[in-house]
Amino acid sequence: MADIALNNTNQSTRRIHPQVFALWVSFGSILMMFIALTSAYIVKQAAGNWLEFLIPVEFYFSTGIILLSSLTLHVSYSSFKNGNEAPYKLLLILSLILGSIFLVMQFRGWFTLFEGGIDLKGNPSGSFFYLITILHAAHIVGGIGAMIVAVLHAFTLKFKPTERRRIRFSLVLQYWHFVDILWIFLFAFLLFI
Amino acid sequence: MAEVKTLTHEEDILIEETGYDDHFHDHHHGDKYQSGFISNYIFSMDHKMIARQFLITGIFWAFIGAAMSIIFRLQLGFPESDFQWLKPILGKWIVVENGVGTLAPEFYYALVTMHGTILVFFVLTAGLSGTFSNLLIPLQLGARDMASPFLNMLSYWFFFLAGVVMFYSLFISTGPFSGGWTAYPPLSALPQASTGSGTGMTLWIVSLVLFVVSVLLGGINYVTTVLNLRTKGMTLWRMPLTIWAFFVTAILGILSFPVLASGFFMLTFDRALGTSFFLSEIFIEGQALERIGGSPVLYQHLFWFLGHPEVYIIILPAMGLVSEVLSVHARKPIFGYKAMVLSILAIGFLSFIVWAHHMFMSGVNPFISNFFVVFTLIIAVPSAVKVFNWITTIYGGNLRLNTPMLFAIGFVSMFISGGLTGIFLGNSAIDIQLHDTYFVVAHFHIVMGIAAFFGMFAGIYHWYPRMFGRFMNETLGKIHFWGTLVGAYAIFWPMHYIGMAGVPRRYYSFDTFDAFKHFGEMNQFITVAAIIVFALQVLFIVNFFYSIFKGKVQTTRNPWGATTLEWSSPIGGVHGNWEGKIPTVHRWAYDYNKDDREFVPQYIPMEEGEVAGEDVHV
Numbered sequence: 001m002a003d004i005a006l007n008n009t010n011q012s013t014r015r016i017h018p019q020v021f022a023l024w025v026s027f028g029s030i031l032m033m034f035i036a037l038t039s040a041y042i043v044k045q046a047a048g049n050w051l052e053f054l055i056p057v058e059f060y061f062s063t064g065i066i067l068l069s070s071l072t073l074h075v076s077y078s079s080f081k082n083g084n085e086a087p088y089k090l091l092l093i094l095s096l097i098l099g100s101i102f103l104v105m106q107f108r109g110w111f112t113l114f115e116g117g118i119d120l121k122g123n124p125s126g127s128f129f130y131l132i133t134i135l136h137a138a139h140i141v142g143g144i145g146a147m148i149v150a151v152l153h154a155f156t157l158k159f160k161p162t163e164r165r166r167i168r169f170s171l172v173l174q175y176w177h178f179v180d181i182l183w184i185f186l187f188a189f190l191l192f193i
Numbered sequence: 194m195a196e197v198k199t200l201t202h203e204e205d206i207l208i209e210e211t212g213y214d215d216h217f218h219d220h221h222h223g224d225k226y227q228s229g230f231i232s233n234y235i236f237s238m239d240h241k242m243i244a245r246q247f248l249i250t251g252i253f254w255a256f257i258g259a260a261m262s263i264i265f266r267l268q269l270g271f272p273e274s275d276f277q278w279l280k281p282i283l284g285k286w287i288v289v290e291n292g293v294g295t296l297a298p299e300f301y302y303a304l305v306t307m308h309g310t311i312l313v314f315f316v317l318t319a320g321l322s323g324t325f326s327n328l329l330i331p332l333q334l335g336a337r338d339m340a341s342p343f344l345n346m347l348s349y350w351f352f353f354l355a356g357v358v359m360f361y362s363l364f365i366s367t368g369p370f371s372g373g374w375t376a377y378p379p380l381s382a383l384p385q386a387s388t389g390s391g392t393g394m395t396l397w398i399v400s401l402v403l404f405v406v407s408v409l410l411g412g413i414n415y416v417t418t419v420l421n422l423r424t425k426g427m428t429l430w431r432m433p434l435t436i437w438a439f440f441v442t443a444i445l446g447i448l449s450f451p452v453l454a455s456g457f458f459m460l461t462f463d464r465a466l467g468t469s470f471f472l473s474e475i476f477i478e479g480q481a482l483e484r485i486g487g488s489p490v491l492y493q494h495l496f497w498f499l500g501h502p503e504v505y506i507i508i509l510p511a512m513g514l515v516s517e518v519l520s521v522h523a524r525k526p527i528f529g530y531k532a533m534v535l536s537i538l539a540i541g542f543l544s545f546i547v548w549a550h551h552m553f554m555s556g557v558n559p560f561i562s563n564f565f566v567v568f569t570l571i572i573a574v575p576s577a578v579k580v581f582n583w584i585t586t587i588y589g590g591n592l593r594l595n596t597p598m599l600f601a602i603g604f605v606s607m608f609i610s611g612g613l614t615g616i617f618l619g620n621s622a623i624d625i626q627l628h629d630t631y632f633v634v635a636h637f638h639i640v641m642g643i644a645a646f647f648g649m650f651a652g653i654y655h656w657y658p659r660m661f662g663r664f665m666n667e668t669l670g671k672i673h674f675w676g677t678l679v680g681a682y683a684i685f686w687p688m689h690y691i692g693m694a695g696v697p698r699r700y701y702s703f704d705t706f707d708a709f710k711h712f713g714e715m716n717q718f719i720t721v722a723a724i725i726v727f728a729l730q731v732l733f734i735v736n737f738f739y740s741i742f743k744g745k746v747q748t749t750r751n752p753w754g755a756t757t758l759e760w761s762s763p764i765g766g767v768h769g770n771w772e773g774k775i776p777t778v779h780r781w782a783y784d785y786n787k788d789d790r791e792f793v794p795q796y797i798p799m800e801e802g803e804v805a806g807e808d809v810h811v
């Protein structure tokens with residue numbers, strides 16, 4: 001595929017890589033989607049008939065795990081940039097595993113919630129909780145897909161920290177940081193509001 | 194391995210001298226990238242081809258959507274007539290009783306709904322901004338293509354898929370969705386609520402989610418391209434107004450469509466998983482449902498948070514095209530360039546804080562309504578600035594009254610007429626009488642429907658040579674314009690009157706309402722006018738396709754004597770847009786009739802002692 005963006009280098013207006021920029025723009029878009037849901041949540045809550053419940057402990061664990069995975073992925077990325085092959089590969093795999101554990105934790109959290117009597121169909125407060133966390137999980141799935149591609153690259157291509165590969169990796173990294181921070185925000189929101 | 198070419202065109206020679214070398218053609222050997230029918234015409238990644246794909250798909254949908262309106266207008270204008278002759282097309286939706294065929298009421302609602310959905314999303318969003326953002330952003334900015342040609346291609350194909358799903362929904366046995374283009378719950382949230390609420394609605398949601406993906410992919414690309422791939426010298430303040438308009442449009446889309454998507458997710462949960470986000474205390478056929486606790490007004494907030502920016506997503510590109518066309522054919526710089534840009538930005542910003550003016554009658558708190566009244570009325574200010582500047586641009590100009598120019602002027606006329614009625618509606622007290630009447634229908638068809646179409650026609654006639662290397666027929670174009678102008682006013686002017694009398698929109702028949710019966714003749718008149726206008730659009734379509742093959746051939750690169758960069762690229766277009774170097778930009782886009790020069794393209798360097806046009810004209 002012809003990469004037009006890469007060809008238009010050294011133009012006066014270029015400061016950051018267009019693909020990175022495009023990713024940031026799409027963050028704005030994803031953010032708006034969740035802001036819509038949290039706003040709807042606040043409006044609905046204010047209207048009354050709102051059931052309060054405790055958030056299962058699994059979600060606290062998953063929060064810790066995703067924070068950790070962001071850290072490991074970041075170190076993996078720095079290692080890649082500095083040409084340290086072993087930590088790069090190892091931490092990349094670790095991040096992938098942590099990301100998957102996050103999903104499993106969310107899953108178990110939903111079950112605990114369900115067994116505690118908060119089901120999807122009941123009071124809107126529960127419905128919102130499921131909807132928001134499920135939609136976030138869908139974005140995690142996307143991030144895991146991207147990490148899988150990164151792992152495949154890491155183990156099938158010869159180790160060579162070229163600019164092109166660095167950009168690609170940094171796209172994965174930034175997306176992962178984004179869904180991480182997004183989760184922290186959502187978790188805090190669901191916890192305190 | 195740059196090929197050595199002998200340049201014969203004046204433009205090429207100039208660009209070779211003053212442009213800069215991005216080594217583009219070193220990477221692409223010949224036309225390998227663009228070989229074969231499939232990669233050239235179908236899964237093309239060239240923005241010029243994708244633009245044409247959007248346009249032609251848009252025309253297809255415009256035809257379908259308009260034909261639907263003719264069918265429901267027939268019902269409104271001639272409710273007692275026999276429509277058996279429509280049976281070959283509509284099949285079981287024409288119900289024959291005592292030898293008289295009538296349109297099934299469910300299908301009437303389905304037609305109204307599909308008409309709205311198709312025109313708003315498929316035609317005036319994808320067909321308009323999809324076409325011209327794609328065509329003009331890279332060409333007018335001096336870029337080789339979009340930032341990501343691949344995502345750009347995906348954007349078109351998601352739109353195409355959305356269309357396939359919607360088209361399929363027209364043929365299922367329960368009919369397409371029939372609860373209005375705004376898809377308010379409960380009709381949209383309960384599959385059992387009406388015939389169209391079942392499979393029809395499911396397909397409607399699927400289609401629109403695909404559409405949202407298309408808009409986002411396109412929008413992200415447009416914004417990235419505008420901010421990152423401008424050629425040397427193309428500062429933001431030298432961008433043509435078209436680009437400013439597409440840019441703000443894309444931002445609006447990126448920020449508002451995800452909110453709609455959220456609403457759709459909640460709707461899907463309500464439909465399929467039994468949640469009650471939007472449902473409370475509903476009775477169906479005397480049975481109380483168990484679904485309680487939700488609120489249908491919540492959906493309206495989410496919908497209109499997109500819905501209002503959406504109307505500006507439709508009109509801003511048209512405004513951009515019109516600004517450009519008016520300036521080129523008046524041979525004058527656009528009046529108040531900076532004010533134009535600022536008002537585009539102001540409109541974009543304000544469009545996010547006025548949405549509840551669609552909900553004055555939905556039981557929102559009247560105090561909150563006041564807030565929205567104020568911001569709604571403030572939108573009239575930047576709108577008026579634009580109108581004033583358009584008029585001043587053509588005032589005293591050396592007008593070429595060709596078809597694109599006529600449509601651009603027609604746009605201004607429509608925008609004024611429709612904008613004025615918006616100011617009435619924006620007052621929540623007056624809206625008590627006018628809400629959900631034909632007055633609203635008249636308002637938004639003139640200000641959005643017709644005006645955006647006029648902007649689009651101006652764009653099509655003007656950039657047709659850029660797209661197809663030929664011209665459309667002028668005589669047919671002028672007939673198209675005058676007929677449509679008169680016809681559109683004939684359709685929508687009487688509707689204001691009907692609406693003020695309180696006649697509600699979306700009613701299948703007024704037989705049982707004594708107060709509304711006597712508008713029968715006016716409804717007949719409107720229907721006849723609609724049929725004539727429809728015929729004129731068919732004439733346009735014929736002209737469009739005929740001219741692709743048989744139109745007058747474009748012989749010079751810059752037939753209109755315009756200043757923007759797209760007219761410096763070879764006729765018919767090449768991959769990468771310029772043969773050799775990319776042009777660099779030395780001036781703003783509106784140097785018309787400057788220092789005894791009729792026009793000065795943007796890639797011409799400034800002469801010694803020359804004062805920049807943007808400093809003279811702001």
Ligand code: HEM
Nearest residue numbers: 504508550551573612615616618619628629633637640641
């Ligand atoms: C001065 C500017 C404008 C004002 C103050 C204004 C105000 C309003 C108000 C208050 C309504 C709601 C009426 C009701 O349902 O009772 C409305 C409806 C509408 N307006 Fe405008 N408007 C303006 C310009 C525009 C423009 C520029 C467009 C599109 C390009 C537009 C498109 C629409 C549409 C599509 C609807 C109806 C949607 C529906 O209910 O199906 N308006 N307008």
Ligand SMILES: [Cu+2]
Nearest residue numbers: 501548550551
């Ligand atoms: Cu509005």
